Amino acid sequence: MESSQWALVYDWWAESVREDAITQAGLHFVGLGSYLLLFPATSKYCYFRNFDGSFQPTQEDVYEKPLVVRTSDGLKVTLELEFVFRLQMNNLRSLYMLVGAESYQNTLVHIASGTIAAHATNFSAQAFYGDRGGVASAFQEALTQELAQRLYINVMSFQLQPAHFPKEYAAAIVETQEMKQDIQVAEQENKTKVIRKQTELFSARQLAHQIVIKAEGDAQQTLVSNQADVAQFKYRQQVLAEGYARALQFFSASGQDAVPEFLSYMKLEAFKAHDNSKKTVKLTPVS
Secondary structure: OOOOEEEEEEEOOOOEEOOOOEOOOOOOOOOOOEEEEEEEOOOEEEEEOOOOOOOOOOOOOEEEOOEEEEOOOOOEEEEOEEEEEEEOHHHHHHHHHHHOOOOHHHHHHHHHHHHHHHHHOOOOHHHHHHOHHHHHHHHHHHHHHHHHHHHOEEEEEEEEOOOEOOHHHHHHHHHHHHHHHHHHHHHHHHHHHHHHHHHHHHHHHHHHHHHHHHHHHHHHHHHHHHHHHHHHHHHHHHHHHHHHHHHHHHHHOOOOOHHHHHHHHHHHHHHHHOOOOOOOOOOOOOO
């Protein structure tokens, strides 16, 4: 027996199969009249696909045509898929008692195709196009459960190829995708414009805020400057008033009328403050 094989011993005299499977490679003595029922010990492929003439099938793999199923919205879809399976070593005798040593592949095909066809009705045609990963996961889960319970076979991996739609629907899908792309482009352009306008609005608000701050600063500066000018003017007038009061008091101390003397003093001060470079001419009008 080869290393890639398992075997059951069929006892011809008792017309029965022994309970324990042989899993070790090499020569085994099974007794007179008995023989080995061989099963693959390695993982095998089951294909539901179209292959070109250059493809060379391998022994013990399963090759079938693509599956034609119905979606939940009634559309006929052709599916290409493949999965890797492996027989359960501890249940080889149960598998043989159920379908024999050579018929498990046909039963495998019937269960797999029926399971995929039944669960395909749970998905819309759009799901097969836009959510192939989700559909494949659901198929794998259902197929793993069915084959393990009904045929003692484990599903190791599952791959779903792109579905084949009717021409009219395929054209509609292409058009829909183009429209989605146009919508995405339009949405992106709108977002770009919104961002640009928001930036312009923010800049305008910042500029207006700066203008307000500058205007408030200029107003405050003008107010402070005016207050300083007023304070200086008041102080100057106060000092002048105090000087005039002292001058009037000085002239009053002589015991005479202080006002004429004070006015003469003021005239003298005015002459002293006068600019000699500037002349004043008095013109008498001619009648």
